[in-house]
Amino acid sequence: MALMKVKFDLKKRVKLAQGLWLMYWLTVMAGILIFSLGVFFKIELRKRSEMMDNNESHFVPNLLILAGLMACGINAFGGKICHDSLDPTKFPKWKPVLKLFLAGFVLFNVLLFITAFLCFTMRLALQSTLAEGLKNSMKLYKDTDTPGRCYMKKMLDLTQMEFRCCGNNNYRDWFEIQWISNRYLDFSSSEVRDRVMSNVEGKYLMDGVPFSCCNPSSPRPCIQQQLTNNSAHYSYDHHTEELNIWMRGCGEALLSYYGSMMNSIGALVFLVNILEVAVMVGLQYLNTALVTLANPEDPESESEGWLLEKSFKETIADFTQKVKSLGKGVQVEAGEGGQEQAVATVS
Structure with a gap:
């Protein structure tokens, strides 16, 4: 016994075909949107790819681009089938490929669902990628004279200013690395020599941060150096006073930025997936309604459509x-x- 059987007359079949034709072209527009969002997200990732530990994060935007292109092609083809279904002389040529097309449509919907799922779960992969990538990038901040690394300082400074963040987890991350090049250190100064000699690895470490960590909204001039030395600044206590630098880590800021973007894209892809399933079901009803015409030579004869031929x-x-x-x-x-x-x- 057929599952969810529905009776159709000519008027219902025409309305179904016209409605499906409109929905198919709506999904083509949705496919273009998914493709555009995939390209946009890929560009956003490439902007800061040097601050990421690997290129695995590009898998999801590549999948979005592929899904968008497939949506455009498959739905344009489906729209053509629905348009020709109103013409008894054109529809018979589509009958041999309809079952194969519907099977492909099912696989495409599975791909869309997987894409939406990956969009929601990408945050976990990005978290480790950003944490390790930012940590390594901060170590290259001082290498402004090294080919292939000279851009890292600018990239990190722009990131900290744009996202209002400092360091990887927080501003104290800058205390653990040498972010000032030896070129700009006066080794004739006893203070510099003592600070370098006091470190096991021979690095110049200090309780200071780059200028890009400064919060321009702070009422007092930015304190970048000796952040933990209360006596170095007037009316200052680093334990109780809200520092005039960004307190949020860039790892958290970037993760929040990319995470919210992927959640929005994932919600859109999921909605498109629901629309695609509805269109697929409609095409199945249209196909069975046209195949089961009581009198194929009489377009006005009644027919039956179903979702599945059996239970x-x-x-x-x-x-x-x-x-x-x-x-x-x-x-x-x-x-x-x-x-x-x-x-x-x-x-």
């Missing part, structure tokens, strides 16, 4: 049986091949 349970049983038959066929072929090889060896 859901029977459909699953048939599918399982086909898979088992296919498996047995492969085993038989493999067995015959082994026998032929054995005979050839004996000969």
Whole structure:
């Protein structure tokens, strides 16, 4: 017994075909939007790719671009089928490919669902990527004279100013690395020599941060150096006073930025996925309604449309049986091949 059977007359079939045609072109627009968002997100990641530990984060935007292109092609093809379904002379040429097209549509919807799921879960992958990438980038901040690294200082400064953040986890991350190049240190000064000699790795470490950590909204001039020395500044206590530098770490700021972007894109892709499923169901009804016309030569005759030709349970049983038959066929072929090889060896 067919699942969710519906009776159609000419008027209902025309309305269904016209509605599906409009929905298909709406999904084409949605595909263009998904493609554009994938390109935009890929560009945003590439802007700061040097501050990321690997390129795995580009998998999701690449998948969005692919899904967008597939949505445009598949839905434009589906729109053409719905348009030709109103013409009895054109629709018969689509009948042989409709089942294959619907099967491809199912796979495409699975791809869309996976893409939406990955958009929501990408935050976890980005968290580790950003944490390690920012940590390594901060170590290169001082290498302004080294080819291939001279841009890192500018990139980190612009990032800290744009996202109002400082360091990886917080401003204290700058205390653990030498972010001032030896070129700008006066080694004739006893203070500089003592600070370098006091460090096991021979680095010039200090409780200071780059200028890009300064908060321009602070009422007092920016304090960049000796942040933990209360006596170095008038009316200052680093334990109680809100420092005039950004307190938020750039890892958290960037993760929040990319995470909110991916959540929005994931929600959009999920909505498009629901729309695609609705269009697929509509096309299945249109296909079965046209195939089951009582009198194919009379377009005004009634017909029946359904979602599945048999019940859901029977459909699953048939599918399982086909898979088992296919498996047995492969085993038989493999067995015959082994026998032929054995005979050839004996000969």
